[in-house]
Amino acid sequence: MSINPASTDTEMCELINKSHEKIRKLMPGAPVELQFTLPSNVRIRTTLVGYEKGKYLIIRQPESRQYYDVMTEGNVVVMRFLLEGEAGECVACKAPIKSLVSFPARLLFIEYPTYVENRSLRSKQRIATHILARMSPKNSPNELHDGVVCDISPAGCKLRFHADEMVRGVNKIPIVITIQKPGSEEALQLNGKVMNQRREDGTIGVGVLFTDPHEIVVTLLDQLYINTKIFDSAS
Template structure:
């Protein structure tokens, strides 16, 4: 990702992406000194509303001395992968407000004034809120109801409430039923490839086995693509 262009202004979508950042997840910091530019990896700690962001001070045993690139009023660039939500990497520039050593070695920075984002997926996905019923592909037994959060011709990401009695398993072959219209149901076949969770939901990534032409037809039927 290129160095950020200077622009100001966060959209609601930008704020949503920033607020999707999760504590304890890895974050890359780009530091500049008089002689070099260095990228180091550390941990995102959290944020205080829109007042400041907090990062763990990088391990100098791993990255070497960093004091000439991390100090009050110094600007740094942060990069964070939103893999749990959108499959994007976001980058933003912030200014260091404070560096603490006790009780923890932390970096407090300003809140971003803008962000840059880049999709990590090989193909674009449409953001959705489509209800679907999940069935086992072998037995046709109902597994649970779910909500598709994003979808492309190759796969989708869906969420299931943690209260569901039955949950899909990794590498399980499934069928996903969609109500394409009031009197027509369509389904896609796929395989559960990965899973993640938060306090409320379980999230599953599905790789479609249905041919791309049939997936595109379904997406047209449910008005996610045109043509």
């Protein structure tokens, strides 16, 4: 059976484009995990430096010399990273090491993956929003942080703050989110718990799990003109 080279090239381009849809969401400095199985089974946490579509990914090499046995050209590595946003995904791809350099920095070049696997980390999909909000710890109501709700679902939301906001010591604690009802002086409030926070491109992202009953959250989303039927169809 003969293989049409043009068809093969087209299929390869389609695979790379699908891969790129995930990889392009990674920002330089994003944390990644590398897993090697040969000659030893190790996992290494490091950061992405950059990439060139269809050619390679650039990863910062760890400083420790104990990983020299796995850091060799041609060795296959599984790279995993997390993507926030509407779905909240864990993404994994597998590719061989193309090259290693030590000057001007210790970098690892990995062949650009043609296939990625992804797994949703949330039971509910979220929709992108841009809603001004104020967050305060439940036990310190006068400690206010102004930010933006950048995605939301009946289960939780993600708040984003300027990096100079003093959002510290709020992990795993009860909080109150206050949002002004559109076209009204009324303030809407949701109770939640901070599940994680991280610095992202000059901002601080805070993941929140709502602790109010589902019906209360849905009613509030309706008042914000968010179509909650979207979440019913996605579940």
